[in-house]
Amino acid sequence: MKKNGWWGLGLLAASSVSAQNIEDIPCSVIVGLWDALLAIGAALIALMFMYGAAKYAYGADDPGGRKLGKNIIIHAIIGGLILSLIEALMTMFNLWSDLCPGMVAS
Numbered sequence: 001m002k003k004n005g006w007w008g009l010g011l012l013a014a015s016s017v018s019a020q021n022i023e024d025i026p027c028s029v030i031v032g033l034w035d036a037l038l039a040i041g042a043a044l045i046a047l048m049f050m051y052g053a054a055k056y057a058y059g060a061d062d063p064g065g066r067k068l069g070k071n072i073i074i075h076a077i078i079g080g081l082i083l084s085l086i087e088a089l090m091t092m093f094n095l096w097s098d099l100c101p102g103m104v105a106s
Contacts, residue, residue: 027100041083049076 052072059065090096 024100031096031100038083038087041079045076045080045083048072048079052076 049072052069052075054069055072056066056069059069
């Protein structure tokens, strides 16, 4: 059997999917995207909070800079609360099992 390089893995994986598992592909993509968005969102929230704190701390002489830093910190906290609320609602109402039976988001 001829071995394919990395470029053939997608075709090989797509051709070896059975009819039973074909229904799980959209759900696995959705769950994977959700996990990626959670990780990226959490990292952005942390970075914006640190950026706002630095802007606030180094803007001691500039009232506009302090106000901007304070607003960035507040918006980062609000973003974190929104992200946490969405994840809590998805878990509380068990929406993952409704959308994708058998799939569990981490």
